[in-house]
Amino acid sequence: MTPLLFARHIAFAAALAVISAAIVRLMISFGPTDHPDERKGHATPTPKSGGVGIAAAFLIGIAILYRFRGFASLADPYFRGVVLASVLIAAVSFLDDLYDWPFTVKLFAQIAAASAAVASGLYLERPRLPYFGSTDIGWLGPPSTLLWIVFVTNAMNFIDGLDGLAGGVALIACAFFSGIAALQGAWFAYFAALLLGAGLIGFLPFNLPPARIFMGDVGSQFCGFMLAMLGVVAARFESVELSFVVVPMLLAGPLFDVAFTLARRVLEGLPLTRPHRGFIFQVAQRAGVPDLAIAGVHWGFAVFGGLCALVFLQVGGIYKPLLTVLPILPQLLWLAFVWRRSAEAGIVAWG
DSSP: OOHHHHHHHHHHHHHHHHHHHHHHHHHHHHSOEEOOOTTSSOSSOEEOOTHHHHHHHHHHHHHHHHHHOSTTOOOHHHHHHHHHHHHHHHHHHHHHHHHOOOHHHHHHHHHHHHHHHHHTTOSOOSOEETTTEEOOOGGGHHHHHHHHHHHHHHHHHHHOOSTTHHHHHHHHHHHHHHHHHHHTTOHHHHHHHHHHHHHHHHHGGGTSSSOSOOOHHHHHHHHHHHHHHHHHHHTTOTTSTTGGGHHHHHTHHHHHHHHHHHHHHHHTTOOTTSOOSOSHHHHHHHTTOOHHHHHHHHHHHHHHHHHHHHHHHHOOTTHHHHHHHTTHHHHHHHHHHHHHHHHHTTOOOOO
16 A cells, blocks of 8 residues: 555545544534433433444445445445444444333344344354364354354443543554554455544544543444454454454453453353443442543553554464463453452442
């Protein structure tokens, strides 16, 4: 890619960021409001659905790319699958913001959107494994991809509980993924991540502490869904073994927090669908850790995961699988810190 072409992409992304910011500003004045309750981290009514700006910027960008695609082209069925799935998840998650659907309805809508992507052929098919090369996983591909998309969508939704946390993590993940995709010559993945990052850049100034607006389900679910789909695209990087772990490395913070919390609640016999404040980041807040510090820790996790992913691309042999688990180590240190801090604060049950 030439420097001139790269400059044009940045200018295009900047224009989308401005559009995103303008829509977010409108949502502050006219959008729905998130009212505080015992399971939320804010104390005053705050506008939500700032994610409309993120989704709108991405969809405008992807529509223009579809119309004038060149170097960033994708096979037509896949392209239509991405567009249809992204429109579906944006629409249903915005309706969820408006009507506060039960979790079962929300989950069904997510599965429907993920199914649209999988039906277009965007699923894990032949991952490259060390010592085995390209391995056909057969019928496991579609259901495992569906499960992955739904899990990441909900992970980003669950982690969106503090000012700037989810948006900052998603933006850092987009920046690293866009660079990684460019290094692999995966130009559609590069451009899609650039579009999502542009929407986030327009939104984040309004969401940094103290937040003037939250991204809402339309933002958190949309970001999680699109990052999950980019993870599926990354699985097709032909020159990189285990490339399907790139996005999990970038999102190690949210994925670990949600996986640990769900596992803990199962072991404690607590219902998974009942609202609670038992995620690690929420317990840290309840234990007195400042919101900005918690968000900063998660931004650090995303940066560390991105650096690990860049090293991961360059190594082979036994070191490659080892690098896939390296982003988990800071999570364990964070968990130990929060565990101790919560005990000192007298928090006996995490909820």
